[in-house]
Structures are given as structure tokens and as C-alpha cells.
Amino acid sequence: MNKMKLCILGFGAVGQGLAKVILMKHDELIERYGLDLIITAISDSSGAAINNDGLDAQKALDVKDETGKISEYPEYGIKGIDGIEVLQKADYDCLVEVTPTNIEDGEPTQSNILKAMNDKKDVVTSNKGPLALNFKELIQTAQKNGVKFRFEASVGGTMPVINLGREALAGNKIHSVQGILNGTTNYILSRMANEGTEYEPTLKEAQELGIAETNPYQDVEGLDAACKIVIIANSLMGWDVTLDDVSLHGISDISSNAIKLAQEDGYLIKLVAEAKDGKLTVAPMLVKEGSPFAVNGTLNVITLKTDLSEDVTVVGVGAGSIETASAILSDIISIGKRNSE
Amino acid sequence: MNKMKLCILGFGAVGQGLAKVILMKHDELIERYGLDLIITAISDSSGAAINNDGLDAQKALDVKDETGKISEYPEYGIKGIDGIEVLQKADYDCLVEVTPTNIEDGEPTQSNILKAMNDKKDVVTSNKGPLALNFKELIQTAQKNGVKFRFEASVGGTMPVINLGREALAGNKIHSVQGILNGTTNYILSRMANEGTEYEPTLKEAQELGIAETNPYQDVEGLDAACKIVIIANSLMGWDVTLDDVSLHGISDISSNAIKLAQEDGYLIKLVAEAKDGKLTVAPMLVKEGSPFAVNGTLNVITLKTDLSEDVTVVGVGAGSIETASAILSDIISIGKRNSE
Numbered sequence: 001m002n003k004m005k006l007c008i009l010g011f012g013a014v015g016q017g018l019a020k021v022i023l024m025k026h027d028e029l030i031e032r033y034g035l036d037l038i039i040t041a042i043s044d045s046s047g048a049a050i051n052n053d054g055l056d057a058q059k060a061l062d063v064k065d066e067t068g069k070i071s072e073y074p075e076y077g078i079k080g081i082d083g084i085e086v087l088q089k090a091d092y093d094c095l096v097e098v099t100p101t102n103i104e105d106g107e108p109t110q111s112n113i114l115k116a117m118n119d120k121k122d123v124v125t126s127n128k129g130p131l132a133l134n135f136k137e138l139i140q141t142a143q144k145n146g147v148k149f150r151f152e153a154s155v156g157g158t159m160p161v162i163n164l165g166r167e168a169l170a171g172n173k174i175h176s177v178q179g180i181l182n183g184t185t186n187y188i189l190s191r192m193a194n195e196g197t198e199y200e201p202t203l204k205e206a207q208e209l210g211i212a213e214t215n216p217y218q219d220v221e222g223l224d225a226a227c228k229i230v231i232i233a234n235s236l237m238g239w240d241v242t243l244d245d246v247s248l249h250g251i252s253d254i255s256s257n258a259i260k261l262a263q264e265d266g267y268l269i270k271l272v273a274e275a276k277d278g279k280l281t282v283a284p285m286l287v288k289e290g291s292p293f294a295v296n297g298t299l300n301v302i303t304l305k306t307d308l309s310e311d312v313t314v315v316g317v318g319a320g321s322i323e324t325a326s327a328i329l330s331d332i333i334s335i336g337k338r339n340s341e
Numbered sequence: 342m343n344k345m346k347l348c349i350l351g352f353g354a355v356g357q358g359l360a361k362v363i364l365m366k367h368d369e370l371i372e373r374y375g376l377d378l379i380i381t382a383i384s385d386s387s388g389a390a391i392n393n394d395g396l397d398a399q400k401a402l403d404v405k406d407e408t409g410k411i412s413e414y415p416e417y418g419i420k421g422i423d424g425i426e427v428l429q430k431a432d433y434d435c436l437v438e439v440t441p442t443n444i445e446d447g448e449p450t451q452s453n454i455l456k457a458m459n460d461k462k463d464v465v466t467s468n469k470g471p472l473a474l475n476f477k478e479l480i481q482t483a484q485k486n487g488v489k490f491r492f493e494a495s496v497g498g499t500m501p502v503i504n505l506g507r508e509a510l511a512g513n514k515i516h517s518v519q520g521i522l523n524g525t526t527n528y529i530l531s532r533m534a535n536e537g538t539e540y541e542p543t544l545k546e547a548q549e550l551g552i553a554e555t556n557p558y559q560d561v562e563g564l565d566a567a568c569k570i571v572i573i574a575n576s577l578m579g580w581d582v583t584l585d586d587v588s589l590h591g592i593s594d595i596s597s598n599a600i601k602l603a604q605e606d607g608y609l610i611k612l613v614a615e616a617k618d619g620k621l622t623v624a625p626m627l628v629k630e631g632s633p634f635a636v637n638g639t640l641n642v643i644t645l646k647t648d649l650s651e652d653v654t655v656v657g658v659g660a661g662s663i664e665t666a667s668a669i670l671s672d673i674i675s676i677g678k679r680n681s682e
Contacts, residue, residue: 021649025512033511152509158650160509167508168493168501170374170678171366171670290631292656308362308667309499315633315654326649329512337511338679 003036004336005052007092007121009083009112010099011044011060011070014126014153014328017321018096019057021329035336041090047071047079052091083112087119094335096328097125103218103227103243106130110138117141117149124331126153126324132227132243135234148338150331151235155228156181156300158323159316160330165236165304172306174236176276179302180293181228183318184212184219185251185271189259189284190296193268198256211298221250222271222282229273229280236304241280249283262286268294344377345677346393348433348462350424350453351440352385352401352411355467355494355669358662359437360398362670376677382431388412388420393432424453428460435676437669438466444559444568444584447471451479458482458490465672467494467665473568473584476575489679491672492576496569497522497641499664500657501671506577506645513647515577517617520643521634522569524659525553525560526592526612530600530625531637534609539597552639562591563612563623570614570621577645582621590624603627609635 006022008015022037029035038054046069049055055076063073071077078089087095095116097109110130116123118141125131130138131154142149152162156179165174180186184206191202203220206212218224226246233239251271262269270293272285287293292313295301300318303311317323347363349356363378370376379395387410390396396417404414412420419430428436436457438450451471457464459482466472471479472495483490493503497520506515521527525547532543544561547553559565567587574580592612603610611634613626628634633654636642641659644652658664 021512028514029512158647158653160505160650160653163509164501164505164655167675168504168671169667170674171362171370172667173369290635292633292636294631295633306499306667308670309501309664310658310661311656312499312501313656315652315656317651320651323650326510326513326647329649330509333511334508 001030001034001036002336003038004094004332005038005040005092006094006096006332007041007086007090008039008096008098009043009086010097011042011064012098012100013321014098014324015042016061016064017325018098018328019061021322021325023057025329029333033333033337035333037332040092041086042070043081043083043086044070047077047081048086049073049076050078050086050090051076083108084115087112087115092121094122094124094332096332097123097127098328099127101127102129103132103223106133110134113138114141117145117147120145120147122148122335124150124328124335126151126328128154128224128227128231132230135231136240148335150335151231152331153324153327155231156302157183157316157318157320158326159300159302159314159318160327161232161302161314162235163330164314169304169306169309169312172308174304174306176274176305177229177232177236177302178272178274178276179229180270180295180300181273181302182219182225182271183298183300184216186295186318187211187298189251189254189269189271192254192256193259193263196256196260199252199254220252222248225271225273225282229275229282233275233280237275239275246280246282251284254284342371342375342377343677344379345435345673346379346381346433347435347437347673348382348427348431349380349437349439350384350427351438352383352405353439353441354662355439355665356383357402357405358666359439359669360402362663362666364398366670370674374674374678376674378673381433382427383411384422384424384427385411388418388422389427390414390417391419391427391431392417424449425456428453428456433462435463435465435673437673438464438468439669440468442468443470444473444564447474451475454479455482458486458488461486461488463489463676465491465669465676467492467669469495469568469572473571476572477581489676491676492572493672494665494668496572497643498524498657498659498661499667500641500643500655500659501668502573502643502655503576504671504675505655510645510647510650510653513649515645515647517615517646518570518573518577518643519613519615519617520570521611521636521641522614522643523560523566523612524639524641525557527636527641527659528552528639530592530595530610530612533595533597534600534604537597537601540593540595561593563589566612566614566623570616570623574616574621578616580616587621587623592625595625
């Protein structure tokens with residue numbers, strides 16, 4: 001049996017999703033992989049709960065649900081403590097960093113991840129910020145310390161593209177990558193195409209449904225997709241790029257008329273992210289109806305063009321807290337399995 | 342550096358594809374994974390070539406090309422030796438079993454694989470026969486001996502579904518699987534749909550193009566797809582089934598008229614393999630145009646329905662010697678990496 005102690009920094013939708021998934025799967029993981037997951041610390045903006053013998057995930061979810069603050073966790077709650085302090089106090093094997101994404105300077109995620117790595121801890125994150133801004137330092141720090149670093153959940157929710165490229169297609173060179181990597185914009189463009197509506201009211205509707213965020217800037221201007229293509233290019237293609245290297249064009253100036261004209265020729269307009277010939281692009285592009293890229297709604301799709309395996313395409317749900325937590329769990333299992341082999 | 346000695350049994354399209362891929366990638370694999378692949382033995386129906394210091398892959402390909410017989414390999418060729426004898430003589434870490442598929446009794450592949458496992462060697466195979474007939478014994482023998490056993494190439498060419506389900510979606514329960522798993526039948530049905538031709542002449546044309554085999558029985562009657570869905574159900578869903586458990590219906594009685602009627606309603610007819618509710622089926626089914634299953638030509642597609650990640654779909658090229666060799670190479674790398682970790 002391999003006991004693996006987790007420190008979860010961030011207890012929003014993804015962190016809570018992970019706690020739920022661990023509750024749901026705890027016994028199954030012992031049975032299938034001999035992997036006993038124990039949550040020893042959880043933090044949010046109010047502070048943290050730390051118990052090196054293990055927190056009760058259900059109690060943590062209940063406390064968060066009732067009070068909004070993990071620091072209200074009975075007996076083990078600590079108010080006002082920050083991520084670095086939690087990492088100092090907690091006994092853990094693997095940091096799960098799921099604090100909100102910051103694409104300005106990647107903090108506090110970046111400092112949290114670097115500290116954990118330098119303390120010889122494995123790290124799993126869903127956080128695009130530091131990966132899109134500072135990939136190289138993170139990878140080198142992980143290598144220097146001999147720790148594992150996984151970030152499947154940072155790219156495209158349940159579409160397991162990083163592990164696909166790294167494990168299942170190991171031995172292939174990936175020449176280029178093209179994908180629809182943002183569910184919100186794909187939802188908006190799909191609705192505009194299917195119902196002939198204009199951009200502004202469609203965005204509003206998506207916000208009312210909780211599909212678009214109140215501040216939709218990062219999604220609709222293509223920044224979210226840009227972060228993801230940067231992470232893919234760095235991790236699967238060996239590039240050394242950051243968010244600044246992406247040529248960026250969002251969807252806010254797409255008219256229903258442009259979509260209609262495209263449809264008359266058998267095309268759809270999609271926000272496509274591309275890493276090809278040394279260049280990174282996120283821009284609205286024409287996609288043939290009936291092609292794998294004509295996916296509707298919040299689906300994501302990505303095609304890897306390889307040297308040995310030709311094109312391999314994956315389609316999956318782009319977002320959702322359980323879906324993202326599932327990608328994190330796969331990373332945790334992968335680390336746990338290797339450490340026990 | 343991790344030296345890994347390979348014994349390749351079978352030197353047809355897949356075995357030769359693997360030799361080519363290893364030639365192409367040898368130095369890159371050392372650089373990327375610290376993995377030095379050395380081929381110590383290659384067999385075909387004429388005999389084998391064995392050199393425990395390493396054969397020259399280019400020379401092996403040339404000899405095979407010129408004489409049709411690997412046993413003509415200068416100095417190290419041995420005539421008339423069979424697989425089991427090769428395994429006795431050769432020094433190797435990993436057996437690559439790529440002899441022709443036999444879905445009657447799985448031999449000689451099955452005996453070769455079992456001997457290697459009992460000799461504590463890892464095994465990679467592309468051979469569906471023993472996996473579809475006798476999965477449990479193979480898995481149990483691998484476990485008993487503590488060796489690794491991989492078979493990505495046995496299912497759907499470059500569509501990395503086994504590793505996707507086992508690694509990238511680890512932690513998910515796979516409820517059901519549906520796929521187009523045979524490229525030949527998909528090619529025939531696509532041509533019939535696109536050109537309004539009948540089954541017999543379309544099959545003939547596919548045979549002339551080398552897409553369908555001279556004896557197309559296993560493809561067109563659904564046996565090939567049936568083997569694959571059995572392997573998927575056993576390995577990803579924990580079922581304990583064999584080829585006999587598949588309800589089977591091929592494509593030879595599909596008329597161009599039936600396809601035309603389906604098209605009028607916006608559907609295509611595809612040979613779909615399914616593992617669902619405890620039942621295995623391979624049969625022509627209606628697939629909506631514009632859905633991920635409406636793939637054309639020799640493409641394969643598979644959808645895994647999971648508990649945490651909803652539907653994950655992969656599309657890839659179904660066949661081809663380099664493509665299949667690429668799947669084998671990924672398995673070899675995965676074993677090599679783990680053994681060195």
C-alpha cells in the first residue's frame with residue numbers, strides 16, 4: 001500500500017471537485033492501484049485546515065459550503081495563513097495547486113509550486129498562469145529536485161492531451177498542434193451559428209447560464225486558449241515560449257453575418273489555437289462542417305500531427321469542476337503508481 | 342542509460358515497420374529517454390537471426406528485402422528455428438511478438454508470450470489472437486512473474502486507446518465503449534456512401550488498392566473489430582470475455598440502397614463495435630452525419646463513456662505498418678522508462 005499525502009492549495013470549484021472525487025474514489029483507488037490518498041491540508045483565501053493525520057474531506061466540503069471558509073474547519077482550522085506557510089506546516093508528498101489563475105505574474109501559484117519542488121515534493125496543478133509565463137523554470141526546478149510535475153488539468157479539461165502526447169504517443173515527434181481549446185467561446189460561436197444571434201446577446205445568455213464568466217475577457221479575447229497552446233507547445237513539442245509569443249485575436253468582433261456567409265460555403269467559424277512552423281496563433285478560423293473540428297457547445301478538440309502516427313485527434317468536455325478534478329486525479333495516480341513501482 | 346534488448350518474433354509488415362522506426366529513432370530515444378534499444382533477435386517463418394551484441398536493423402531489412410528470409414542474415418542467420426527456440430537462444434529484456442494473427446487458437450503467439458513471461462521478460466504485442474481468446478491467462482501470467490505486458494498496437498493502430506484509458510483517464514470508471522475499429526470496412530462503407538457503388542465491386546477495388554486483404558473474411562464479417570472490442574472490454578473495463586461472447590454481424594449484406602435511404606435521413610451506416618451493459622456487439626449501425634463517428638476512409642474512432650470525464654473520443658489512422666510500429670514503440674518506451682525510474 002502506498003500512502004500519499006496531499007496538500008491542496010485552493011478550495012474553489014476545482015479544489016472542491018477534487019475533494020468530492022477523492023471521497024467518491026478513495027476505496028476504489030486502494031483496490032485498483034494500492035494507492036491510499038490522504039488530504040493533510042486544504043487552503044483558501046481565509047486560511048487553511050491542516051491535520052497531518054488526514055482531514056475529513058466530507059467535513060471540509062461541509063464547512064466550506066456552510067461558512068465559505070476552510071479555516072472554520074473544527075479543531076484544525078487556521079485563520080489568515082497563506083500558501084507558503086501551509087507548505088511549511090503541512091506534512092505532504094504532493095502539492096495540488098488549484099488557486100485561481102493569474103496570467104499577469106503567475107503568483108501566488110508560482111512561488112507555491114517552486115517551494116514545494118525545492119522541498120522535494122511532487123506537484124500537480126491545473127493553473128495555467130505560471131505554466132504559460134514561466135514553463136522552463138518550473139520544469140528545470142522539478143528536474144533539479146528529482147520530483148514529478150504534472151499539469152494535465154491546465155489544458156482542456158477532460159481532453160487528456162498532455163498525457164496522450166507524452167505517454168501514449170511517446171516516440172512520436174509532434175510537428176504541429178491545432179485545437180479548439182476554450183469551451184466558452186466555442187459555446188458562443190456554436191449558438192451564434194445555430195440560432196443566427198449576434199455576439200453581445202449570446203455572450204449575455206452564456207453568462208446567465210454560468211458558461212461564461214462575469215468578466216469574460218480572458219475567454220473571449222483568446223487569452224485562455226493562448227495559455228493552453230503555450231503549455232502544449234512547451235511540453236509536447238519542446239518549444240520555449242510564453243504567452244507573449246502568441247499572435248492573438250478574439251471573437252468579440254465576429255458578426256452573425258460573417259458566420260452566415262461561412263455557413264453558406266459549408267464552413268463554421270471557430271476560435272482555433274495553433275502551434276505550427278515555430279508560430280503560435282489564436283484566431284477565428286474557418287472549419288469545414290462535418291470535420292472533427294466542427295464540434296458544438298463547450299466541447300474541446302485537438303489534433304496532434306505526428307511523424308509516425310499521422311493525425312491523432314481527441315475530443316472531450318472542456319471544463320467543469322468534476323471533469324477538471326478528474327484530470328488532476330489521473331495525474332495524482334500516475335505519480336502514486338510510479339513512486340510505488 | 343538504460344539498455345533494452347529486444348527480441349522481435351515476426352518480420353512481416355509490422356516487424357519491418359518496427360525495425361525502420363527503431364533505425365529512425367534510435368539516437369533520439371537515447372537523448373529523450375536515455376533508452377538504448379538493441380535488437381538481439383529477429384525471426385520469421387524461415388528461421389531467425391540472433392546476435393546477443395545486437396543485430397544491424399538496416400542489414401536485417403536489406404536481407405529480408407532481397408531474399409525474403411531473415412535466416413539469410415550473414416554470420417548470425419539460423420535456418421528453421423522456431424519462436425520458442427529463438428527465445429531460448431536469445432539474450433533479451435523484452436519480447437516483441439508480431440507474428441501473424443491467429444484467431445483460431447492464438448498460436449504460436451500465445452506460447453511465445455507465455456514462455457517469455459515465465460522467463461521474467463516483458464512483452465509487447467500487436468497480435469489480437471491470444472488477447473481475444475485468452476486474455477485472463479496472459480494478464481495473470483504477467484502479474485505472477487512481475488513483468489510488464491503491453492498491447493496498444495492490437496487495437497486500432499495509432500489510436501492510443503488502451504494507454505489513454507489506463508493512464509490518461511486513470512481514476513475514471515469506463516461505463517461503455519463504442520467505436521469504429523476496422524479501417525477496411527470503414528473504407529468500403531465510406532466509398533459506397535460517397536459513390537453509390539455496391540458492396541462487391543467496392544470490396545474488389547479496396548483489394549486492388551491493398552486496403553482489403555485477399556481474404557477479407559475477418560474484416561468484412563466483423564471478426565477483426567470483435568477481437569478489438571474484446572481486448573478493450575477486458576483491459577479497460579475489467580470484463581472477462583472472449584471472442585465467443587461477441588454478437589457479430591458483418592457488412593457483406595449492406596446494399597447501396599440501404600446506405601442511400603439512411604443518407605436521406607442524415608445518417609451513415611458504419612460497422613460499430615460496442616461494449617455496453619455487459620454485452621459485446623459488432624454490427625452495422627446508423628451514425629449521424631456530422632457526428633464524430635461520421636469518419637471517412639480508413640480512420641478509426643472510439644468513444645469512452647466515463648464516470649468523471651463524460652465522453653472522451655479519439656480519432657486516428659487505423660492501420661499501416663509504420664503507424665502500428667509507432668504504437669509498439671510507445672509501449673516499449675513506456676516499459677523502458679518505468680524500468681529505469
